[in-house]
Amino acid sequence: MQNQTIAAISTPYGRGGVAKIRISGSDAIEVAEKLFKPKNGRKLGDMPPRSAIYGDIFDLNDKSSAPLDDAIAIFFRAPHSYTGEDTVELDFHGGILLSQRVLASCITAGARPAEAGEFTRRAFVSGHLTLSQAEAVIGKIDAVSDAQLKLASSQARGTLSRALEKITEKLASLISAVYAVIDYPDEDLAEYTTDEILSHTRGIEESLRALCATYKAGSAIAEGIDCVIAGLPNTGKSSLLNMLLGRERAIVTDIAGTTRDVIEETVSLGQVTLRLCDTAGIRESGDAVEQIGVEMALSRMERAGLLLAVFDGSKPLDEEESLFLDRCREVGCAKIAIINKEDLGITLDVETIRGIFDEVVTVSAKLGCGREAIASVVERLFEVGSIDYDNSAMLVNARQHAAASSALDAITRAADALEAGAPADIAGLELELAMGALGELDGRRVTEEIVDRIFHRFCVGK
Ligand SMILES: Nc1nc2c(ncn2[C@@H]2O[C@H](COP(=O)(O)OP(=O)(O)O)[C@@H](O)[C@H]2O)c(=O)[nH]1
Ligand SMILES: [Mg+2]
Numbered sequence: 001m002q003n004q005t006i007a008a009i010s011t012p013y014g015r016g017g018v019a020k021i022r023i024s025g026s027d028a029i030e031v032a033e034k035l036f037k038p039k040n041g042r043k044l045g046d047m048p049p050r051s052a053i054y055g056d057i058f059d060l061n062d063k064s065s066a067p068l069d070d071a072i073a074i075f076f077r078a079p080h081s082y083t084g085e086d087t088v089e090l091d092f093h094g095g096i097l098l099s100q101r102v103l104a105s106c107i108t109a110g111a112r113p114a115e116a117g118e119f120t121r122r123a124f125v126s127g128h129l130t131l132s133q134a135e136a137v138i139g140k141i142d143a144v145s146d147a148q149l150k151l152a153s154s155q156a157r158g159t160l161s162r163a164l165e166k167i168t169e170k171l172a173s174l175i176s177a178v179y180a181v182i183d184y185p186d187e188d189l190a191e192y193t194t195d196e197i198l199s200h201t202r203g204i205e206e207s208l209r210a211l212c213a214t215y216k217a218g219s220a221i222a223e224g225i226d227c228v229i230a231g232l233p234n235t236g237k238s239s240l241l242n243m244l245l246g247r248e249r250a251i252v253t254d255i256a257g258t259t260r261d262v263i264e265e266t267v268s269l270g271q272v273t274l275r276l277c278d279t280a281g282i283r284e285s286g287d288a289v290e291q292i293g294v295e296m297a298l299s300r301m302e303r304a305g306l307l308l309a310v311f312d313g314s315k316p317l318d319e320e321e322s323l324f325l326d327r328c329r330e331v332g333c334a335k336i337a338i339i340n341k342e343d344l345g346i347t348l349d350v351e352t353i354r355g356i357f358d359e360v361v362t363v364s365a366k367l368g369c370g371r372e373a374i375a376s377v378v379e380r381l382f383e384v385g386s387i388d389y390d391n392s393a394m395l396v397n398a399r400q401h402a403a404a405s406s407a408l409d410a411i412t413r414a415a416d417a418l419e420a421g422a423p424a425d426i427a428g429l430e431l432e433l434a435m436g437a438l439g440e441l442d443g444r445r446v447t448e449e450i451v452d453r454i455f456h457r458f459c460v461g462k
Contacts, residue, residue: 003085003122005031007106008114009099010461016094021102022461023111024087024119029075032088034109035060035102036073044088049077057092060105068101069093083119084126117458121451124443130161131443131454132400138457139222139396147221147271150389151396160400163393164442167207171435174200178428194418201415201427204434208408211393215401218394220382224266224273228300231310232321233257233281236340239365240310241278244269244374250278252366257285260293262300270375271384274306282324301327306378307335313362314344317352328356334381336374340365399450400441407437 005025011018023031029045036044038055047053052074056067071092081087092102107113120137123129129137132155139152177192177200192200219225229237233256241250241263250263263278277300280293301307309328311321328335337357339350342364354360359377363370379385387394395401414430439445 005111006114006118007103007111008461009103011094015096018091019094019099021090021106022087022119023106024083024085024122026086027110028086028088031106031109031111032073032075032090035105036071036090044073044075049075057090057102058105059101060108069098079126083122084128085122114460116460117455117462120458120462121455131446132160133158135397135454137462141462145268145273151218151221151394154389155396159391160393161442163211164438167204168438170204171431171438174204175428175431175435178424178431181424182428198415198418201411201418205408205411205415208404208411211395212401212404212408214393215395217382217384217387218396220272220384222396224275225305225382227274227276227306227308228304229276229278229308229310230282230297230301232324233283235310235312236365237281237310238278240308240338240340241276243365243368243371244274244276256281257287257290260290262296270379272378272382283320298327301331304333307331307333308338309335309357310338310340311348312341313339313346313348314341316347316349325353325356334358336361336377338363342369343367403437403441407434410434410437
């Protein structure tokens with residue numbers, strides 16, 4: 001397969017000890033040979049692949065014959081490379097101008113600049129990586145918490161792909177069994193009886209349901225939970241935000257109505273990531289600006305994944321709190337009551353509100369006490385407490401979850417149809433749909449548009 005040769009600087013833009021340029025494609029070695037000369041006088045392509053070769057780099061856009069820099073080249077012959085194509089990596093001194101000159105020389109030598117994510121895209125197209133493995137490459141690059149890194153590393157090793165492979169294989173043999181029943185209804189060719197077909201379908205349904213359920217934890221770690229901090233004025237919402245962030249982000253005063261805008265910040269808390277928003281205290285206010293803030297707070301509560309409802313524990317519940325409690329009852333997300341100001345002594349009757357919330361945690365935001373307690377409660381609610389990162393297949397983004405869910409729905413419809421005694425071809429169609437959705441999930445049948453969307457999130461050079 002002929003593939004246009006691409007080149008890019010793979011190290012971050014800036015000064016550093018070392019910079020790396022990657023060249024990949026059918027002419028990668030020829031391109032590199034034009035600008036890189038091994039010190040031993042031989043040609044790069046005549047040296048053993050996958051060994052470090054010391055040499056000089058020349059600026060092809062400058063007539064002077066003196067080398068620009070000395071460098072180490074490593075070349076890989078297809079298919080034994082990251083992209084699956086012939087690839088050359090040049091390591092040289094990490095200067096901004098120097099990197100630009102070397103890249104420009106690669107272009108003069110016949111390569112074209114790589115697009116964002118193009119190396120990994122080629123790895124996917126050549127079959128070296130599945131789609132979920134390619135996504136895990138971005139996951140590793142973007143990871144800011146240990147849990148995100150472990151999850152991405154596990155997915156990059158193929159944990160999810162292997163689980164999907166197993167489900168896909170079972171589904172494939174099920175489909176052929178269903179078609180055997182359809183094509184040869186009277187003969188005894190069928191691998192499975194109708195009852196067995198149904199029970200296999202239910203079995204696959206169960207596996208997919210379990211896989212879909214992992215998205216709760218997977219997304220809490222990888223994408224982060226939309227978490228709204230809400231409550232009455234002066235209960236300590238902004239103090240809680242600051243405590244969770246570990247810095248003074250929001251203004252804290254004893255004046256009710258201090259916070260009006262929604263303040264958004266992301267923080268790692270234990271194994272999960274919280275996309276926090278601090279909101280205006282919920283009350284009827286004559287101040288038009290504050291009232292807009294209250295409306296925003298209420299609408300954030302409606303679409304949050306986690307509600308941290310803050311109460312001033314040093315006072316009994318007041319009447320205005322009943323409106324807020326009604327709202328808390330209505331929202332369908334995970335809900336934690338944060339009983340704040342423990343240092344002043346708790347006089348709020350916690351039992352009267354316990355039933356509204358999944359968990360109750362007592363803290364003192366001002367003194368910075370209670371961060372760990374909140375972390376462990378959130379981990380429990382989002383089922384990330386005891387994940388075996390090395391072995392458990394998990395769905396980590398909305399795309400994967402949508403594909404797995406549509407596969408699950410189709411399998412459920414197939415099983416229901418079989419159970420109702422509908423003709424086998426109806427179940428067959430649904431099973432095919434499920435197969436298509438699974439193919440989309442890990443890349444065997446993914447559309448070009450989805451592939452574009454995934455790889456554009458990459459940086460150039462990856
Ligand atoms: N004693 C005590 N005071 C607190 C605590 N948390 C917040 N406060 C005080 O309560 C007042 C309101 O805090 P703030 O975070 O601005 O509340 P918000 O209006 O809900 O955002 C401020 O004077 C804070 O210093 C706490 O844990 N203990
Ligand atoms: Mg505030």
